[in-house]
Amino acid sequence: MKITHLRTNHMTNPLGFELDRLTLSWITESGNSQSVSQAAAQVVIAIDEEFNDILFDSGKLQEIDSLGYNPEIEMKARTRYYWRVKVWGDAGDEATSDTAWFETAKMDELWEGKWITPDLDKETHPLIRKTITLPDNIVSARAYICGVGLYDVEINGKRVGDEYFAPGYNAYDFWLQYQTYDITSILDSGDNAIGFMLGNGWYKGRFGFDGGYHELYGNEFAVIAEIIVTLKDGSEVTISTDQDWKCALSPITFSGIYDGEVYDANQESKGWTISNFDDIAWGSVSLTKVKTESFQARRSLPVKIMEERKPIEIIYTPAGETVLDMGQVMTGWVRFKTNAAKGTKLQLQYGEILQNDCFYRDNLRTAKAEYTYISDGSEREVQPHFTFYGFRYVKLTGFEGEINIHDFTGCVMYSDIDETGTIETSNPLVNQLFRNALWGQKGNFLDVPTDCPQRDERMGWTGDAQVFAATACYNMYSPAFYQKYMFDLREEQKKIGGSVPFTVPTVKPKDDNGFIGGHGSAAWGDAATVIPWTLYLHYGDKELLRQQFDTMKDWVDYIRRVDEESGGKRLWQEGFHFGDWLAQDGPDPQSPMGGTDSYYIASAYYCYSAQLVAKAAAVLGKNEIAEEYAKLADEIKQAIKNEYFTPNGRSAIHTQTAMIVALYMDLIPESFRPRVVEDLKEKLRTDKMHLKTGFVGTPYFCKVLSENGANEAAYTLLLNDDFPSWLYAVKLGATTIWERWNSVLSDGTISGTGMNSLNHYAYGSISEWMYQHMCGIKPAEDVPGFRKINLSPKPYGKLQFAKATLQSASGSIESGWEIKEDGALTFTFLVPFHTTAEVILPDALLETIKVNDRELVNSRFAAKQEGRYVKCGLMAGKYVFDYMPTASYILTYSTNNSLSDLLNNEETKKIFEEELPEVAGNPIVQGPFAEKTLREIVKIPLFSRFAPSEKLDKLDKRLELVRQ
Incomplete structure (x- = not known):
């Protein structure tokens, strides 16, 4: 066994972060061990790297959970703690991890440092410096720093750290975070120089809606710092910002998030952070105050x-x-x-x-x-x-x-987030689509989950963040990143009675109600419930849920108050809602508002969020609250049924999105589901097998289809390459996800400039379906964090193979499938240590399946036939399943059925004769080649010119409509 990925509060060796409650996690890998699960574990925490001075020892315990263990220790300020874990396997072997550490910041210590501001014009970018003298025998040194808008720090001519845009972007008036740096190796005994360079950033530069606002949080540059040096005898030397520091003009003459930067090297003060620099001509600084409700250690990842x-x-x-x-x-x-x-x-x-x-x-x-x-x-x-x-x-x-x-x-x-997921298929366009979504995440996960990184916006839109959250957690290890965002959301929420702003942080300056951007829109505000629940499912750490439970509950309580004040109908029919934003079915093509009633969508999310609060409460043992919100969800569900569905189950709102959310969010009685599924499929056929959905309907569309017996339709949407579709953008050369389905027109011209980002990740949420359904890796709600894995891949004949890997919170998972030339199926799975998996093999007969070259029925695995599926339980290990499916995975008539099959069916014969009359009418084809499939026939030179690929694709689509 081997223990890896030791994390403290979901970070590797965090230095100077706010640690509200300590959570330790790790991954155990089987290696060559015979063990498949953990029998017990032991966590030890010490204040020295040799573990001579042990602060905490859990002892050998069976109940220690590697997804999130919370040792109760009293932490001191500015202290490094070392920890390691020992794991015993079920086969009797054991392993001990390497040493990990975490270091606290100033915590509740008072600051000696003062906020200082340069005595310069408010728009003049400053340099601020000081020369200090230190004694010998330096053991360690830390710098605790915050600067506004943004800051860089140099010591002795060297830039400190490798991060940018500190102190990060958050609601500065509610809280401000300082950073901690280990500067031991940069300082010398004797003279040293420390310097700060400041820029506008989000704090005082142009930022926000409609071209942005200036001085959103403040109107002057400022910095605060303490450098604390520990000497060999245990004493400390503290250097703090005060009025003795000096300032000068920066070579940066302009900076802004939107507009860029101007740097004049001729204005440089050469060697300004070297100790012998002559700063006699430099100007003075003044003490100032930076308005914020809370000054605390960092939460932002660098x-x-x-x-x-x-x-x-x-x-x-x-x-x-x-x-x-x-x-x-x-x-x-x-x-x-x-x-x-x-x-x-x-x-x-x-x-x-x-x-x-x-x-x-x-x-x-x-x-x-x-x-x-x-x-x-x-x-x-x-x-x-x-x-x-x-x-x-x-x-x-x-x-x-x-x-x-x-x-x-x-x-x-x-x-600073690790990539965790990969997907590869036999289709290069699908592979590019996956990469586009991943690059969209990279481009927009810059301290805040932004909508876009390029135009005069770049804000943390809550709607985008919540619809993409699950995809984000598959692609990258995201809990610490989202925790900071959700902390900001909570701080904003507390000011507006449980509502949630459209963007987090919200954009100042404030109006009479405290916000300029608005708040309280369905799907956007539901980031308050969806993101915490998603983090819990993917990482299995209850602490992630506990920290945000009040956020979840307060959001639903806010909606309930709106509901009560408007008559208590258990519907949300008040206020402004974005609805199915940028859908294709709106009444006005020039409007971003989709065609689905926004109040229906609002009521759907009202129900969905109430369900999530009930689930979260149950997980946390808050049983009375769980019952209360489950009852509320049932009441909303009944009201939605009465208002928006006929007695026979037909949706009164006949849009794709209306039916998608009804199915996905469990808004309808079980007896209504078959009708709504069939109506959705019929609506899709009416829409020529193309999506018409926007920000609300799109993330759930393929999932709903695959989960309700329409997997072929889900693949059709994935593989469509004309407008509107995901692959339309890919074929036009997109390398990220676009904001609009037609951000670029088919001739390569951009469709508009008013609201048209080419890096906007929301529609990249299709990757979640690719992980969960195409490749079949899905966390189980009852045992989250991929401790129990649902492996249910769904092959499709227009792809030869598909495979996914995931470095989950529980370890490395793999799931893939391949269709062999003879039509046989091969599935490959990797199940990590201390997890279980339920594999569902489609179109399978138990007695025909082999696992790792042995007959499944004679193996040690518990497997059973359930209709056209075989279910099998697995422990940790690598598995290869082979069998000949009972139904074809080349799911179009033209590629799998023989010509005689096509011509013996009147409906398909008519379509075939209309699309390929030259082939259909050829007597040779109807003779010796009648039992060959169409794709075999068209390889014969005599006929290939009659059936080019575009004609076959058109034929396929028409025949698929018949099949469905």
Whole structure:
């Protein structure tokens, strides 16, 4: 056995984070062990790395859960704690982990440091510095820092840390977070210099709706810091910000989230963070105050340069422009080398798409998205400090002579989150779709789950965040990232009686009610319930649920108050709602409002969120609350049935989304489900097997189809490649998910500039269906965190194979399938240590299945036949199942049925003769080749010219409609 992924509060070795309650987790891998599950575990915490001074020892306990163990210890400020775990397997073997650690911040200690602000014009970007003298025998040193808007810190000429955009983006007036840095290796005995560089950021720069607002939280630059140095004798030296620090003009003459940055190297103070720098001419600073309700240790994961990419091409456009093509829409910036002559102005402008083969950025609206560097004549490598861009293309201006593509590096920036999931299929377009959704997540997980990273918006829209949450948890290890977001949501929520803003953090300045962006919309506000429940399902840590339970409950209570004040009908029929945002079925093609009644959607989420509160309460042992909200959900469900469905179960709102949410959110009696499923399938056929859904209906569409006997229709939606569909964008070269189904028209022109992002991850939620249904990896509600796994992959004949891997909270999971040339099916599964899995094999006969080359019926595995499925329980291990299916997985008549089968059915014969008359009427085909499938026949040179692929695809689609 081997123990890996030791995490404290879902972070690896966190330094200086707010630790509300300690949660330790880890993963045990079987390796070559005979053990398949944990028999017991022991957690030990010490204050020294050698574990001589043990603070906590759980002892050997059976009940310790690796998904989330909460040792009760009293933590001290500014202290590093070491911990390790020992695991005993059920076969008697054992393993001990490496050592992990966590270090507390200042906690409740008073600050000696003071907020200081430069005595400069409020718009002038400052440098702030001080020289300090330290004694010998330094053992350790920490810096506790916060600066607004954004800050960088240097000590002795070296940048401290590898993160950017500190202190992060949150509701600064409610809480402000400081960062902790280990600076032991940077400090020297004797003289040292410390310097801060400040930028506007979200705090005082332009940001928000309609082009943004200035000074959302404050109007001056400020910084606070304490450097605490521990000496060998145990004493401490503290250096704090006060009025003795000095300031000067920064070489950054402008910075902004939307507009970029201007850096004049000629204004640099060379060596300003070296101890012998002469700052006699520098100006003074003043004490100031930064208004916030709570000043606390960090919750934000650091934003870092997580990947680097080289441009794939330099393009010289018809307009005479020089443009870098990074080959991928990404978030971050381009770093470049230069030795331009003194005074040369180099400019980089960022955009997502070319138009008429020329650089284009009109869809960024008012965001300038540019970087300007004014050279001092020196040779160096240059990158911004206090801005980021969403881009694929970079227009270069001012670069003289031949440009070397190797001088440019794309820096991909997002919060420090590990990738956990992969998907691969036999279809390159589907594979690209998966990558597009993953890149959309990377591009928008920059401290806040934003809607888009490029235009004058970049805000934490709650609707986008909740519909994508499950996909996010498959793709990347997301609990700590979402915990910070949900903490912010809670702080906002407390100010408005349990409601939830449209964006978190909400955008200031405040109106009379405290918000400018609005609040209380269904699906958007339901981030309060959906995200905590999703985190619990994926990571199995009850603490994630406990921390946000009041958030969940207060949101539903807010809706209930609105309901009571409007008559207590157990429907939500008040206020503004985004509804099925950007759906294709709205009455006005120019409007983003979909065709499904927004009050119906609101009432559906009212019911759904009440259900989630009831479930969460039950998990946490709050049984009376669970009963109360289950009863409330039942009352809403009855009201929805009475208001929106006929006595025979027909949906009075005849849209795809209306029926999808009824099925997904369990809004209707079980007796209504067959009718609604059939009506949805008929509606889909009427809509020519294309989705018409928006932000609400789309995430659930394929899941509803696959879970209700219409898996073929789900695959049809996945594989459609004309508008509107996921693969439409892929075929047009998209490398991320678009905001609109037709963000770019089929001729390559952008469809509009008012609201048109090419990196908008919401529709990337199709990846959740790909993990859960195409590949079959799904967590079980009764045993979450993938401690119990539902493995139910659903093959489909237009794909030869599909497979997924997931580094889950319980360990590595694999699930894949392949259709062999003879039609046989092979499934491959990897079940991690200390988990169980229920495998459901479709169209299978128990006596024909082999597992790991042995007959399943004679194996040790409990398997049973249930209709056309075989169910089998598995423990940890790797498994290969083989069998010949009882029904074809090439699910179209034209690819699987012989020609005689097609011609013996009047309906299919008519379609066949209409689409391929040359083949249908050929006597040779009807003779010796009649028992061959159509795809076999068209390989014969005599006939292949009559059946090109586009004709076969059209025939397939018509025949599939018959089958359905």
